[in-house]
Amino acid sequence: xxxxxxxxxxxxxxxxxxxxxxxxxxxxxxxxxxxxxxxxxxxxxxxxxxxxxxxxxxxxxxxxxxxxxxxxxxxxxxxxxxxxxxxxxxxxxxxxxxxxxxxxxxxxxxxxxxxxxxxxxxxxxxxxxxxxxxxxxxxxxxxxxxxxxxxxxxxxxxxxxxxxxxxxxxxxxxxxxxxxxxxxxxxxxxxxxxxxxxxxxxxxxxxxxx
Numbered sequence: 303x304x305x306x307x308x309x310x311x312x313x314x315x316x317x318x319x320x321x322x323x324x325x326x327x328x329x330x331x332x333x334x335x336x337x338x339x340x341x342x343x344x345x346x347x348x349x350x351x352x353x354x355x356x357x358x359x360x361x362x363x364x365x366x367x368x369x370x371x372x373x374x375x376x377x378x379x380x381x382x383x384x385x386x387x388x389x390x391x392x393x394x395x396x397x398x399x400x401x402x403x404x405x406x407x408x409x410x411x412x413x414x415x416x417x418x419x420x421x422x423x424x425x426x427x428x429x430x431x432x433x434x435x436x437x438x439x440x441x442x443x444x445x446x447x448x449x450x451x452x453x454x455x456x457x458x459x460x461x462x463x464x465x466x467x468x469x470x471x472x473x474x475x476x477x478x479x480x481x482x483x484x485x486x487x488x489x490x491x492x493x494x495x496x497x498x499x500x501x502x503x504x505x506x507x508x509x510x511x512x
Contacts, residue, residue, distance in 0.1 A: 306457075309439050313458060316431065317465040322383050322501040326421050327466050329390065329494045330414060331473020332480065339470030341411040345418025346466060347459045353422075353429045354436065354455030358448070362433030365426050372426055376505055379424035383502030386421070390495040425505060432458070 317324075323346050331339035356362055365372045422428055436458075440450050480487040 305439055309435075309454065309457065310461065312435060313461045317462055320497075322421050322425065322498060323418075323466075324469060325494060325497045325501070326386070326417060327469040328473040328476070329498075330417070331470045332477040332490070332494075334414070335477065336470045336474040338411065338414045339473050340467065341414035342418035343463055343466035343470060345415035345420075346422050347418075347463050348415070349419045349422035350428065350432075350459050350462055351455060353432045354451065354458060356429055357432040357436055358451040358455075362429050365430060366433070375424065375426045376508070379426065380502040380506035382420055382424050383505065384499050386417070387495040387497075387499035387502065390491060390498070393491070427505075427508075 327339050327342050327346070330342045353362075365375065436451060436454050439454055440447055444450070476490070480490060
């Protein structure tokens with residue numbers, strides 16, 4: 303039980319560190335509301351679950367030992383983050399007037415899920431994080447290793463979803479505030495875009511963990 307609390311503490315610290323996942327959920331909540339932000343959180347959760355499965359299968363070791371594989375995933379991930387940031391900058395308004403979005407096309411929950419999935423999955427760092435963190439709490443002498451991986455993976459995904467839910471609510475509240483303050487809305491648009499582009503550039507320049 304003590305180790306579980308340590309594991310939860312490690313996850314809490316990791317999820318509190320600002321990153322592209324956090325910015326994406328906040329931005330989606332601000333622009334489209336909490337439901338769409340939660341759809342983005344579902345995509346993030348699916349990706350985190352996939353990372354746990356890949357770490358359990360040992361595929362994370364490929365990224366750790368193969369410079370080419372790591373660079374390929376890293377480049378695609380960084381380009382995607384930069385593209386998301388540029389898409390925000392190109393938007394005429396971060397928060398369209400009520401009714402305009404419905405006139406053009408209904409917002410797609412599937413698209414929100416896809417953005418969450420790709421933002422996390424194309425970043426090799428979460429996979430390597432899982433491959434480093436989870437084995438420290440796996441004890442073969444205490445039972446089935448696969449069952450332990452499954453349990454810790456479920457905890458990892460659920461804790462992440464709890465944090466994303468809070469961010470979705472915060473983003474929705476921020477959106478209501480920004481609708482009353484156009485100048486702050488413009489500043490926030492540039493902040494979100496700059497953060498995503500910055501995370502993409504940082505990912506592109508980051509080295510492979512040893």
